[in-house]
Amino acid sequence: MSPPTDDHTDSRSTTDLSRRAFSRKAVAAGGSGALAACLENSDRTSVNAPEGVSDPESLPDRQHAWNDVLKTDDAGNVVPPAHHVFLSLSLSSGSDPVAGARGTVRAALRAVERALEWSGDGLVFTLGYTPAYFDRFEAELDAAVDLPNPDPITVLAAASDVTVDTNDALLHLASDDPAVVLAAEETLFGEREQLNGHSPSASLGGVFERRGRRTGFVGPGLPAERQHGLDGIPESEPVPEEAPFFMGFRAGFRESQATEDRVTIRDGPFAGGSTQHFETLELDLEVWFEESDHEQRVARLFSPDHAERNAVGEYGERLGRDPGVAATVDDAHDDARERGVVGHAQKVARAREDGDPVLLRRDVNTTDGDTCGLHFVCLQRDMSEFVRAREAMVGDDFRQYGLGPRGSNGILQYLRLRRWGSYLVPPRSRRALPRPDPGA
Incomplete structure (x- = not known):
């Protein structure tokens, strides 16, 4: 070639x-x-x-032990x-x-x-396995693992053509x-x-x-240099030079990420493993950048309070390790009712447990198919925790203020879900074609 x-x-x-x-x-x-x-x-x-x-036995048993x-x-x-x-x-x-x-x-x-x-x-x-892989066995997947068959029937998926991963592994x-x-x-x-x-x-x-085969990249400057000629992005090429993601802001702040301990399965034969969600989203950055200014983008991605205080900076450089969205959770309904906008991070923070994040995200940008997109990758102990966070992100409860998925309800209107899958990431000792009941 x-x-x-x-x-x-x-x-x-x-x-x-x-x-x-x-x-x-x-x-x-x-x-x-x-x-x-x-x-x-x-x-x-x-x-x-x-x-x-x-x-290799000297490596941690957790496949997801990267940090x-x-x-x-x-x-x-x-x-x-x-x-x-x-x-x-x-x-x-x-x-x-x-x-x-x-x-x-x-x-x-x-x-x-x-x-x-x-x-x-x-x-x-990491090597993870789908529910479809485990369905080939007569035995049920160990009860300590929460891995339901994926169901992308959400408001986010309503206007999307979604392919569910029914292969065996990722x-x-x-x-x-x-x-x-x-x-x-x-x-x-x-x-x-x-x-x-x-x-x-x-x-x-x-x-x-x-x-x-899908590919991705992440890091300051990388989206800016790859934005030329992509579907879904303005000809003006607006992604800031230092932004690690296409939407123009940083992510992965330590205080908004679950720890690797928090996303690790504690009990049963797969203790030391985790569950993983992986989906591909197309981004409509033409609308994101051309129909809103920087302050409006900050309000929709973080919260209206972040925009009012100019707390974010050009691409998130003012936020350090804590984006400060937990402090905006209680104001979400007031912001939706009085300001007509609620932030994406502000909504998702409602799914925290006792104030602590439950998801460990490892997202990357993608230009697969010459389309501007995001591979959303997250780890959690139980898939029910991802579902709870996704429901918080969808924010159906804000419809009463006229904020549907096509309105100022976070960033929903700029996302198109294309692929969706759930996986068990076993501990390293059981990652090679595991049985659903390895202790049996």
């Missing part, structure tokens, strides 16, 4: 920016050609990532990896999750862990190095004989088939 190109040039264009834009297109394209082009563009001939560990090995910003917020690949997987015809395939999956995953450091500079990843790969993500994907599926000097003994290729 030909190396991905980026023909967008302006006053911001530098060698570094061009390489970053090139890297994101390479990750989106995938394949050996994209990896070779990515390495060439970075003046490298091999992946050359930090080496992993000789014994301690990721960087933090000056305010103490966790900085997510820049490059992400999400692979929807189905068991290959004839694969038996109870037979030898389990050992193959275990060996393939451990080979990558031996080759690459568990970090943002190396690789972090593999999420993430790294600050685009070459690492590409090389890890190839290695896991038997398309690469060596990874960082290590030779894997097994691959997922004979067990799983890739049914879908």
